[in-house]
Amino acid sequence: MTNKYMFFVANWKMYGNLSSLNTLDKVIKFSKSKEIKGGRLIYCPPNTLISSFSKKFNNCQIGIGGQNCHESKDYGAYTGHVNSRMLKNVGAHFVIIGHSENREQGESDKLINLKIKSALEAKLKVIFCIGETLSEKRKKKTRLILSKQIKIGLKNIKDKSKIFLAYEPVWAIGSGLIPKAQDLFETVEFIKSKFKDKLPKVLYGGSVNPQNITILRKINNIDGFLIGGASQNAKKFIDIVKKTYS
Numbered sequence: 001m002t003n004k005y006m007f008f009v010a011n012w013k014m015y016g017n018l019s020s021l022n023t024l025d026k027v028i029k030f031s032k033s034k035e036i037k038g039g040r041l042i043y044c045p046p047n048t049l050i051s052s053f054s055k056k057f058n059n060c061q062i063g064i065g066g067q068n069c070h071e072s073k074d075y076g077a078y079t080g081h082v083n084s085r086m087l088k089n090v091g092a093h094f095v096i097i098g099h100s101e102n103r104e105q106g107e108s109d110k111l112i113n114l115k116i117k118s119a120l121e122a123k124l125k126v127i128f129c130i131g132e133t134l135s136e137k138r139k140k141k142t143r144l145i146l147s148k149q150i151k152i153g154l155k156n157i158k159d160k161s162k163i164f165l166a167y168e169p170v171w172a173i174g175s176g177l178i179p180k181a182q183d184l185f186e187t188v189e190f191i192k193s194k195f196k197d198k199l200p201k202v203l204y205g206g207s208v209n210p211q212n213i214t215i216l217r218k219i220n221n222i223d224g225f226l227i228g229g230a231s232q233n234a235k236k237f238i239d240i241v242k243k244t245y246s
């Protein structure tokens with residue numbers, strides 16, 4: 001049994017609408033109970049819901065984040081985009097940057113670096129996603145890819161204390177697959193070894209669910225989970241937290 005302080009980040013991706021707010025009552029109740037132990041919950045809904053989530057979570061310890069942001073810290077003529085200041089303004093304290101679903105749309109390590117810098121300037125905490133594809137894994141390039149993503153993504157960022165790493169192997173996202181426990185432990189060690197001064201928090205993401213959490217929770221260098229599909233279901237999300245601590 002652990003009482004470790006762990007982060008449980010719900011990434012709702014492009015799901016949810018105003019009626020989803022009702023599903024949060026259970027989670028709010030849970031967040032105020034003793035059952036939450038050392039768990040810290042953070043919701044990253046689509047931008048359209050950040051403000052409503054923020055109001056709903058007014059009286060509880062649940063954090064809120066965006067799922068991406070534009071790299072410009074200034075306002076500007078960027079149709080369809082939202083910057084980190086705007087996220088902060090509607091109640092976000094976190095932002096996910098570098099998710100593979102955005103990297104697949106052409107987001108480069110360099111662009112991710114600019115986004116992280118602008119988010120830190122806006123005083124948001126960053127959940128910085130890294131991870132290899134299946135073909136990179138097969139070619140045994142995982143470490144090479146992670147090193148490159150970390151090196152370029154965090155270039156010229158001195159204070160990394162507000163950055164969480166989220167290791168999300170692309171092949172594990174939405175596939176029902178998770179890495180072998182030993183491999184995952186070693187990869188998380190490898191990621192932490194890239195940081196000299198203070199070790200970052202490293203979350204794992206990719207098909208986390210109430211079943212496989214009983215395996216994942218035993219990997220003791222992981223500091224939390226970034227949860228997609230299962231996080232949209234309040235019962236499953238709560239179950240994941242409870243089982244982490246059981």
Ligand SMILES: O=C(CO)COP(=O)(O)O
Pocket residue numbers: 011099168172173174175205206207208226227228229230
């Ligand atoms: O991409 C993810 C979280 O950012 C993981 O998604 P799933 O949990 O649906 O595999």
